[in-house]
Amino acid sequence: GAGVSQTPSNKVTEKGKYVELRCDPISGHTALYWYRQSLGQGPEFLIYFQGTGAADDSGLPNDRFFAVRPEGSVSTLKIQRTERGDSAVYLCASSLWGGGAENEQFFGPGTRLTVL
Amino acid sequence: AQKVTQAQTEISVVEKEDVTLDCVYETRDTTYYLFWYKQPPSGELVFLIRRNSFDEQNEISGRYSWNFQKSTSSFNFTITASQVVDSAVYFCALSGPTSGTYKYIFGTGTRLKVLA
Numbered sequence: 001g002a003g004v005s006q007t008p009s010n011k012v013t014e015k016g017k018y019v020e021l022r023c024d025p026i027s028g029h030t031a032l033y034w035y036r037q038s039l040g041q042g043p044e045f046l047i048y049f050q051g052t053g054a055a056d057d058s059g060l061p062n063d064r065f066f067a068v069r070p071e072g073s074v075s076t077l078k079i080q081r082t083e084r085g086d087s088a089v090y091l092c093a094s095s096l097w098g099g100g101a102e103n104e105q106f107f108g109p110g111t112r113l114t115v116l
Numbered sequence: 117a118q119k120v121t122q123a124q125t126e127i128s129v130v131e132k133e134d135v136t137l138d139c140v141y142e143t144r145d146t147t148y149y150l151f152w153y154k155q156p157p158s159g160e161l162v163f164l165i166r167r168n169s170f171d172e173q174n175e176i177s178g179r180y181s182w183n184f185q186k187s188t189s190s191f192n193f194t195i196t197a198s199q200v201v202d203s204a205v206y207f208c209a210l211s212g213p214t215s216g217t218y219k220y221i222f223g224t225g226t227r228l229k230v231l232a
Contacts, residue, residue, distance in 0.1 A: 003160075031218065042120075042207050042222025043161070056216055089159065098218055104151070105220065107161035 002026070004108035006092050012114045013082055021077040021111045023092030031098025032075050033105060034059075034067055035091040043091050049075060050098040082115045089113070118143045120210050122223035129198050130231050137193045137226045139208030145169075148212035150191045151220065152182065155205040167191060198230045 005024040013019050025032050031050055035043035046059040049069045057067070064082075069075040079086055089112050093105035119142040129135045141150065152164040165175065167184050175182045179196045195202055205227045209220040 033218065035220075040224065042209070042224050043220070044222070045219045048216070048218050056219070059219075091161065093161075095218075104163050104166055105218075106163065107153075109158060109160040112159075 004092055004094050004106055006090075006108040006111050008111060009109065010112045010114075012116065014116050015082060015084060017082050017115075019079050019082055019113065021079075021090050021113070023075045023077070023094075023108060025073065025075070025092070025094030026106055029094035029096055029106075030072070031095045031103070031105075032069060033093040033095075034075070034077050035093065035107075037089045037091055037110070039088075046077075046090075048098065055098065079113075082113075084115050087113055087115045118145075118148075118210055118212060118215050118221045120208050120221055120223035122206075122208055122226050124226045125224075126227040126229065128229040128231060131200060132197050134194060134196050135198050135228065135230075137195075137206050137208075137228065139191045139193065139223060141189050141191065141208070141210045143189075143210060143212050143214065145212035145214050148210060149217065150184065151209040151211075152191075152193050153207045153209065153222075155207060155225070157204070161207070164193075195228075198228075200230050200232050203228055203230045 034046040037043045048056040052072045064080045067077045089110040091110045093107045095103040121140045148169045150167045153161040183192045205225045209222045
């Protein structure tokens with residue numbers, strides 16, 4: 001079956017603009033995660049959804065970042081008033097269930113965001 | 117705090133050589149999970165293995181093997197008879213109840229270059 005897909009694969013924007021990054025999880029996966037990977041670093045957790053609700057958004061860096069998953073499937077990560085420091089690869093992952101590491105997370109290819 | 121250290125930033129080997137990627141972790145949890153992921157140039161993180169802290173048996177999967185030693189808090193990964201297709205960045209990750217078992221804590225990764 002299809003894996004996790006993310007669109008766009010690349011996004012270039014100007015400082016101060018608003019961007020939306022989309023994630024399509026594996027069909028039937030109830031848990032969805034967003035991570036951010038800066039150059040030369042490992043992914044860092046941003047937010048975890050169980051169904052439609054954000055079970056843990058403690059990794060979001062500030063209130064410019066927001067994510068939704070209105071129907072419990074596709075998720076959108078929204079960044080307002082982008083800053084150059086937001087430039088990174090944004091990774092999405094999904095797992096069959098959430099809350100436990102015994103359900104491994106399957107990652108998408110990421111969206112590379114560049115803020116000029 | 118939970119932390120994963122991958123001290124080797126980059127390793128280069130010649131094809132058919134064996135190579136070991138080191139991973140050292142810190143956690144106060146008694147139950148935790150360790151993971152290895154491969155990130156090829158395409159960017160998608162590929163799941164390789166998950167290990168429960170209570171299972172200290174080493175594991176072999178084809179040319180891949182993992183050595184888990186709780187006494188030294190290490191979870192090293194060995195590739196036997198490396199191939200050019202093994203070239204990628206490899207990440208070790210940890211999860212546990214202190215930060216949330218769904219929240220993977222990644223190391224900074226080791227870039228492996230296998231030369232033909």
